[in-house]
Amino acid sequence: MEPQTNELQALSGLLPLAILTTEEKQALAMWTSNPRQYPELTPEETAEVLQTARREKGRQAYLEAYTKQVHGEKQWPDLDARTFRDFVVRRGKARAADRGWADFDIDADNRDILKILALYFVGDERFEKLKPGYSLGKGILLIGGTGVGKTQxxxxxxxxxxxxxxxxxxQVIAEEFAAKDGGKPVLDHYSGHGRVSKTDYTFGQTITGRFFDDLGQEANARHFGNERNVMGEIIQNRYRLGNYFLTHFTSNHDMEQLGQFYGPRVEDRLREMCNIIQFAASAKSRRGSVANPIATTVVEK
Structure with missing residues (x-):
């Protein structure tokens, strides 16, 4: 049978006692008191506790802000034509520095072109008043001599x-078509719009357009003996697809020359799909090269 509580209490007087200091006895008493009491902190201990608490609070605030920054709702810059022009110039100068160019120049040859493009690419309705037939629902066909800066x-x-x-x-698309694993899948790929999952560099747009550079410089291409005017077919396909504002081109050649190469039907499609913007004939080349004639040879592989 277990000893009774009173008996245990009586026996406790015979147990050895720990040798405690007055401060240690006070500590035992404070911790078992009701309400519980706590010792005072030294100034050094107080400073350390505060620093630890502030560090933890800062860590929690950082984690919450970082999570929101990465996974939270995004708000893209609200750009007007002027601020978009400024962005293009800053990006151009940064590109020039990266590639070792002398500079990225905005001058009499391209200043008005950039103003027109800026109105278009921010969706400013004033663009449609610049010229009869201009529409924000169309894409861009930028025409000018070799080296005037269309591509840039x-x-x-x-x-x-x-x-x-x-x-x-x-030209690269024509070569892809002519490759052994090219053919129709290449046509299908470029005839459709792009799709992206990460939208940080697309203003939240999950469907993206395509810009085809140097239209009319590519050769016809042959895939296993099947010769095709690749870009002509892509233009026709994208015309049927609609959403013309997702299709853009540059070319060294005017509409008459493009019509000679692709035929009147494709020329008509280009006129329906695109806002035609043209550099002045006097615009200087920024790389000093001579314009190439429209390609007429066949790429075969």
Whole structure:
């Protein structure tokens, strides 16, 4: 049988006692008191506790803000034509520095072109008043001599609030078609719009357009003996697809020359699909090269 509580209490007087200091006895008493009491902290201990608490509070605040930054709702910059032009110039100068160019120049040859593009790529309705037939529902066909800066301007505008797009060279597309694993899948790929899952560089747009560079410089292509005017077919396919504002081009050739190469039907499609913007004939080349004639040879593989 277990001893009774009173008996245990009586026996406790015979147990050995720990040798405690007065401070240690006070500590035992404080911890078992009701309400419980706590010792005072030294100034050093107080400072350390506060620093630890502040550090933990800062860590929690950082984690919450970082989570919101990465996974929270995004708000893209609200750009007007002027601020978009400024962005294009900043990006152009950064590109020039990265690639070792002398500079990225905005001058009499391209200043008005950039103003027109800026109105278009921010979706400013004033664009449609610039010229009869201009529409924000169409894409861009930028025409000018070799080296005037068409490609650079269109590449620098590729991230925009109206409809961001990817960049493709027409000659490379023809070569892809002619490759052993090319053919119809290449046509299908470029005839459709792009899709992205990460939208940080597309203003939240999950469907992106395509910009085809140097239209009319590519050769016809042959895939296993099947010769095709690749870009002509892509233009026709994208015309049937609609959403013309997702299709853009540059070319060294005017509409008459493009019609000679692709035929009147494709020329008509281009006129329906695109806002035609043209550099002045006097615009200087920024790389000093001579314009190439429209390609007429066949790429075969």
């Amino acid at each position: 301007l269109m590449e620098l505008c590729s991230v925009n609030p109206h409809a961001s797009y990817t960049v493709h060279e027409c």
